Amino acid sequence: MTMAKRDTYTPDSLLAVAVAVFNERGYDGTSMEHLSKAAGISKSSIYHHVRSKEELLRRAISRALDGLFDVLEEPGAVTGRAIDRLEYVTRREAEVLMDELPYVTLLLRVRGNTDTERWAMERRREFDQKVADLLERAGADGDLRADVDIRLATRLLFGMINSIVEWYRPGRGGAASRDEVAEAVVRTAFAGLRKP
Amino acid sequence: MTMAKRDTYTPDSLLAVAVAVFNERGYDGTSMEHLSKAAGISKSSIYHHVRSKEELLRRAISRALDGLFDVLEEPGAVTGRAIDRLEYVTRREAEVLMDELPYVTLLLRVRGNTDTERWAMERRREFDQKVADLLERAGADGDLRADVDIRLATRLLFGMINSIVEWYRPGRGGAASRDEVAEAVVRTAFAGLRKP
DNA sequence: AGAGTAACCGAACGATCGGTCGGGGCAAGA
DNA sequence: TCTTGCCCCGACCGATCGTTCGGTTACTCT
Numbered sequence: 348m349t350m351a352k353r354d355t356y357t358p359d360s361l362l363a364v365a366v367a368v369f370n371e372r373g374y375d376g377t378s379m380e381h382l383s384k385a386a387g388i389s390k391s392s393i394y395h396h397v398r399s400k401e402e403l404l405r406r407a408i409s410r411a412l413d414g415l416f417d418v419l420e421e422p423g424a425v426t427g428r429a430i431d432r433l434e435y436v437t438r439r440e441a442e443v444l445m446d447e448l449p450y451v452t453l454l455l456r457v458r459g460n461t462d463t464e465r466w467a468m469e470r471r472r473e474f475d476q477k478v479a480d481l482l483e484r485a486g487a488d489g490d491l492r493a494d495v496d497i498r499l500a501t502r503l504l505f506g507m508i509n510s511i512v513e514w515y516r517p518g519r520g521g522a523a524s525r526d527e528v529a530e531a532v533v534r535t536a537f538a539g540l541r542k543p
Numbered sequence: 544m545t546m547a548k549r550d551t552y553t554p555d556s557l558l559a560v561a562v563a564v565f566n567e568r569g570y571d572g573t574s575m576e577h578l579s580k581a582a583g584i585s586k587s588s589i590y591h592h593v594r595s596k597e598e599l600l601r602r603a604i605s606r607a608l609d610g611l612f613d614v615l616e617e618p619g620a621v622t623g624r625a626i627d628r629l630e631y632v633t634r635r636e637a638e639v640l641m642d643e644l645p646y647v648t649l650l651l652r653v654r655g656n657t658d659t660e661r662w663a664m665e666r667r668r669e670f671d672q673k674v675a676d677l678l679e680r681a682g683a684d685g686d687l688r689a690d691v692d693i694r695l696a697t698r699l700l701f702g703m704i705n706s707i708v709e710w711y712r713p714g715r716g717g718a719a720s721r722d723e724v725a726e727a728v729v730r731t732a733f734a735g736l737r738k739p
Numbered sequence: 740a741g742a743g744t745a746a747c748c749g750a751a752c753g754a755t756c757g758g759t760c761g762g763g764g765c766a767a768g769a
Numbered sequence: 770t771c772t773t774g775c776c777c778c779g780a781c782c783g784a785t786c787g788t789t790c791g792g793t794t795a796c797t798c799t
Contacts, residue, residue, distance in 0.1 A: 507703045537727075
């Protein structure tokens with residue numbers, strides 16, 4: 348919607364503009380005309396930098412997925428008790444989500460209309476499954492409250508974390524900061540999930 | 544996507560088909576051609592029952608909003624201690640969400656591209672504000688844990704509840720039932736929110 | 740049997756979609 | 770000064786968008 352001025356575009360800097368518009372209007376609701384207005388260059392010029400509209404989506408989603416998957420290989424996610432690894436992954440996932448907010452936002456909203464979107468959904472399921480395994484293990488260790496089904500708890504945990512994209516805005520205003528949000532997520536989730 | 548057979552359509556029965564397709568492909572990603580295929584009648588016949596594509600969206604969203612707002616006027620939501628009213632509203636909202644799943648799903652996904660969508664977002668904000676007031680009051684009563692900001696807690700609570708639309712499917716399979724889900728939501732949320 | 744009407748259809752409307760094409764301007768290197 | 774190559778443009782493509790239109794069924798009521 349807003350005009351962007353810059354000397355020249357790289358595929359990445361153009362991607363940043365495109366993702367912002369995608370998140371504002373939805374991917375399907377965004378035309379190449381919308382992108383050209385937002386980027387301040389003509390519609391045909393966009394094709395000098397990227398092959399297609401779908402490539403923009405693929406690039407954005409890849410970036411989001413890479414960020415999320417990388418967390419699972421960090422030391423805090425692979426060593427120690429399952430419940431502690433789970434807490435670590437929860438906090439880090441929330442942080443990555445906020446650091447790469449526009450890209451993760453886009454990832455969480457794909458509906459599966461194209462091959463690219465279906466690929467994104469599949470990779471996302473892989474990721475969710477790995478965290479679900481962690482919850483399963485923490486349950487087996489007896490570190491989770493027993494009165495809530497583990498699969499349900501997994502869904503609710505993800506629901507809470509992913510909902511961050513609906514309201515968190517990085518520009519520091521009176522609102523909560525990145526670290527405060529991450530802390531609140533961990534606290535709220537685990538004071539409910541962890542055995543007293 | 545799938546063919547639907549029926550003697551004749553009413554605006555409501557057609558709406559049910561349309562909403563299903565909207566949720567599968569996204570509103571913007573759904574063409575009238577898609578709807579006609581799913582409904583088993585021609586594109587032009589749809590206009591015999593409804594004025595426009597946007598009217599379908601408006602009807603669906605209205606139904607969802609009505610269901611949610613009605614909860615706030617039920618006896619359990621207006622009498623008693625704030626923390627108890629909050630718990631009641633949380634459970635009932637989860638139930639309504641599951642009872643009216645396709646319609647609420649659509650409501651939660653609008654992006655604000657048209658007047659109808661902006662109206663939906665505004666009404667949704669009204670609703671959220673009323674629940675936020677309830678949380679505020681429970682906090683003032685000293686019934687909420689003090690180490691998490693109340694506005695943050697509100698966001699996370701809604702995030703958890705609303706995430707139900709992403710995975711709950713009513714056809715009873717091996718998965719959790721409506722009441723089990725509602726119970727799990729309340730338990731997970733309040734064992735984290737309520738003061739020990 | 741005839742009239743009226745709800746439900747439906749194919750064809751076509753102007754607008755907009757994602758994408759292509761040939762070429763222009765301009766800074767850097769020769 | 771001339772050439773090269775990057776960045777950009779307006780004009781245009783066939784396809785598809787939401788919607789309209791004139792007309793045809795098939796059923797109901799008299």
